[in-house]
Amino acid sequence: MRTSLVLCLALITLFALAACGGGDNTSNTAKSETGSTNTEDKKAEPAAKTPAEERQAVAERMANAMAALDADAVLAVFHKDEHELVEKRICTELRGMKDEGVTITMQKPTIEEVDGKFFATFVQTIALNGESEEDTKKLSIIEKDGKFYMSFTK
Secondary structure, eight states, X not given: OHHHHHHHHHHHHHHHHHHTTOTTOHHHHHHHHHHHHHHHHHHHOOOOOOHHHHHHHHHHHHHHHHHTTOHHHHHHTBOGGGHXXXXXXXXXXXXXXXXXXXXXXXXXXXXXXXXXXXXXXXXXXXXXXXXXXXXXEEEEEEEETTEEEEESOO
């Protein structure tokens, strides 16, 4: 009886060491790590965003790009069909503002629906040399190719 108990304990110890990655048995460890990573990845995947969340996200990316005076990031939130117009209307001006030392503070954009179309309102405070001015801009949010973009269309 004592011998079988010792043998049983020895086998349990051997299995425990193998499960923990002890010894030369690295293939078991790799398999279990891969398996747990895949399970964690599946759990960590965010749920798909609703159209309202997608519209808010593109408006917030626009606000963040404006606050950072990042012309390239502004360009990225518009569909490629409007890039030439965006470059003329916004990007050139933003680059100049950045060179002059202007700062822009943006409030969280609001979105409203009018006759089935969506519009984002941006309230910004533009400051230079200790003076500031508040300004409000409104842009459309469109869906093209399954993605949401800012737009000048009305």
